[in-house]
Amino acid sequence: MTSPLSPDQPRGYYGKFGGAYLPEILVATFRELETAFAAAQADPAFWREYETLMGEYSCRPTPLTFAENLTRDFGGARIFVKREDLNHTGAHKANNVMGQGLLVRRMGKKRVIAETGAGQHGVATATMAAKFGFECTIYMGEVDVERQRPNVFWMERLGARVVPVKDGSRTLKDAINEAFRDWAANMDSTHYVLGTACGPHPFPTMVTYFQSIIGQELRKQVVERTGRLPRRIYACVGGGSNALGVFSAFLDDTAVELVGVEAGGRGLPTHRHAARLASQDASIGVAQGYRTYFLQNSDGQMLETHSVAAGLDYIGVSPILAHLRDTGRVRFESATDAEVVAALALAVRREGLIPALESAHAFAQACKEAPGLPPDDVIVINQSGRGDKDIFTVADAFGDPAWEDFIRRKAASYERKP
Numbered sequence: 001m002t003s004p005l006s007p008d009q010p011r012g013y014y015g016k017f018g019g020a021y022l023p024e025i026l027v028a029t030f031r032e033l034e035t036a037f038a039a040a041q042a043d044p045a046f047w048r049e050y051e052t053l054m055g056e057y058s059c060r061p062t063p064l065t066f067a068e069n070l071t072r073d074f075g076g077a078r079i080f081v082k083r084e085d086l087n088h089t090g091a092h093k094a095n096n097v098m099g100q101g102l103l104v105r106r107m108g109k110k111r112v113i114a115e116t117g118a119g120q121h122g123v124a125t126a127t128m129a130a131k132f133g134f135e136c137t138i139y140m141g142e143v144d145v146e147r148q149r150p151n152v153f154w155m156e157r158l159g160a161r162v163v164p165v166k167d168g169s170r171t172l173k174d175a176i177n178e179a180f181r182d183w184a185a186n187m188d189s190t191h192y193v194l195g196t197a198c199g200p201h202p203f204p205t206m207v208t209y210f211q212s213i214i215g216q217e218l219r220k221q222v223v224e225r226t227g228r229l230p231r232r233i234y235a236c237v238g239g240g241s242n243a244l245g246v247f248s249a250f251l252d253d254t255a256v257e258l259v260g261v262e263a264g265g266r267g268l269p270t271h272r273h274a275a276r277l278a279s280q281d282a283s284i285g286v287a288q289g290y291r292t293y294f295l296q297n298s299d300g301q302m303l304e305t306h307s308v309a310a311g312l313d314y315i316g317v318s319p320i321l322a323h324l325r326d327t328g329r330v331r332f333e334s335a336t337d338a339e340v341v342a343a344l345a346l347a348v349r350r351e352g353l354i355p356a357l358e359s360a361h362a363f364a365q366a367c368k369e370a371p372g373l374p375p376d377d378v379i380v381i382n383q384s385g386r387g388d389k390d391i392f393t394v395a396d397a398f399g400d401p402a403w404e405d406f407i408r409r410k411a412a413s414y415e416r417k418p
């Protein structure tokens with residue numbers, strides 16, 4: 001991946017980040033996508049069609065919930081929660097995949113592919129493919145296929161072919177390489193559904209465009225409910241799509257502080273984390289077709305990342321967020337695994353909300369900061385997804401002995417079967 005898409009007139013750059021570093025063979029496909037996306041964006045009927053689809057299929061507009069008990073507990077700013085967990089398939093990922101589905105239909109393609117690490121993006125893409133009647137192939141590292149059986153189970157039920165990738169470390173980055181290989185071989189029939197606001201141009205722009213529905217709704221809801229704009233908005237940051245989606249409607253309102261929360265893992269000093277923008281451990285590089293901050297060593301080898309939340313455990317980050325960090329518009333913080341599990345427990349116990357471990361990062365940071373703000377202020381947490389579907393991971397994170405016992409007995413019951 002070497003030559004920029006358009007070397008003399010660099011498109012898709014946000015400051016010094018982004019671009020499209022593509023193998024020659026994919027350049028024409030990216031041009032086609034860029035043209036189709038620009039035409040869709042310029043057509044007001046396209047956005048209306050998108051809003052209608054999301055309303056009828058994915059519970060949009062998602063509600064804004066007042067977290068009354070947490071507000072009382074912390075005694076500071078009023079805490080509101082934007083409920084992306086109520087989307088179909090349980091997270092904001094639906095906003096992106098359904099939008100790309102409409103675009104694929106416009107382009108007249110009949111097949112979609114995607115890569116997935118934890119499997120959530122794979123399930124969302126397979127769902128979209130089932131709904132639109134597309135053929136669907138999902139690439140997944142062999143190690144991840146073994147770790148994420150429940151998601152593989154659903155992808156297969158939804159009609160997707162799940163291909164375990166046996167190269168390299170047999171995880172996400174090997175699945176990405178395999179997906180690009182497939183795309184290069186099947187460009188005419190196939191669209192690659194990228195899952196977050198990363199990758200070569202136009203993906204960061206396009207994914208942010210679809211996710212901006214979160215911020216548009218929130219702006220209206222929060223003004224209606226409280227008569228004011230929020231003082232701060234918190235969102236977790238994996239690739240950056242839910243954060244960009246909720247931040248996008250407030251970028252020009254400099255009084256609204258935007259806070260991105262990354263995976264602090266075992267703690268920044270241990271270097272076992274996935275904090276690209278909140279730590280000093282990442283450096284600028286080009287990989288996977290774009291330029292951003294990567295967690296890499298001085299030879300450009302990617303480092304081992306760690307997070308209790310699989311969706312945040314990623315070496316790169318959206319070039320748009322990298323730029324918003326460098327311009328000072330978005331502040332980046334990190335929350336450790338331990339803080340996140342505590343915040344999740346609190347949200348469940350005090351509000352009956354069940355955030356995904358990813359989303360609980362935003363809760364953790366908001367809980368740290370809420371007590372220091374006056375009661376007139378409003379803060380919003382973007383609850384990017386729901387945690388009840390991640391029962392295996394969440395139960396492990398809580399270390400629940402009764403659950404472990406249940407799993408042991410369940411496994412034993414299979415061993416007894418003839």
Ligand SMILES: *Cc1c(COP(=O)(O)O)cnc(C)c1O
Nearest residue numbers: 196238239240241242311358385
């Ligand atoms: C995938 C995922 C994320 C991380 O992705 P972003 O692109 O950073 O939004 C966050 N939360 C949930 C619930 C997810 O499933």
